[in-house]
Amino acid sequence: MAITYTDEQMRQLLTQYGPTVYRLAMAQLHSSFDAEDVYQEVFLKYLRAKPVFQNREHQKAWFIRVTINCCKDHLKKACRRDLPLEQQMLPAASPNEEYAALHMALTQLKEPQRAIIHLHYYEGYKTKEIAELLEINHSTVRSHLRRASKKLKKLLEGEEF
Template sequence: MMTDQQFTLLAQRYMDTIFRLAFHYTKSQAEADDITQEVLLKLYRANKAFENEEHIKYWLLRVTINACKKAVRSPWRRMEPMEDHTAAIPFPSPEHSELMEAVLALPAKYRVPIYLHYYEDYSCDEVAALLHIPGATVRTRLRRARAMLKTDLQEAEEDV
């Protein structure tokens, strides 16, 4: 069992990562907050010996994905318009904002691998292990997601 000091350090280190993954999965700030809190409580209560820092991060991401799947299946699921939240996020340029909106518009089966691969720097095989799907499926979803993003961004460019 970990000490309060160890938990506080881990919570500070991974809270944003957990929230971002939950937000990408659920598209709801409130649900992402709830899932973040739930995952951190599970970490606090975990009577598990972690091998190293990578093991902790992997465990947290896996628990977050499971909590997100459970929340998405819930009949009480809350839906919020994405524009309310993306407008509040500071981006370095308008292009970054457009890209984020395009990524969030993707279906979850494409959005989550994009997030894990490009934002969290996991390899295709690591994403496959986290999502419990074959590596070839991850590569296919990434390829399709990039094609969708390219099409969406080109259409947006033409509309301007």
């Protein structure tokens, strides 16, 4: 028998994982417009796949992985357009200049680096856990993190602006 979710269950899912999905999409895409697309896409995928999890961490990891994949697809789609509808990579909504600078600096990073930075600094994952999530080598994660942090620091200090 097919699993169905009640309105309350769907609402709980959105409350519990919505912010994680949205923030990660923002960190990847830097456009609230595109982040919203990804947000909806991820939850629709969840509804279609109806995955079963061992625990909450497992469930959260699923959302993170699917969000990253959706963002990759989104970026690929943008690349397939000869030139995107203007500025596929827009600075995200930020309350002040300091944060705008941070978002702008993040756009200078490569795609896996943005995800790694976000998962490490915001979601608090260790490099080993990130390696498992992204299915890449642990040493690669560490080297991406080191380079990305260094680059961000330089950018925020204004050395490369």
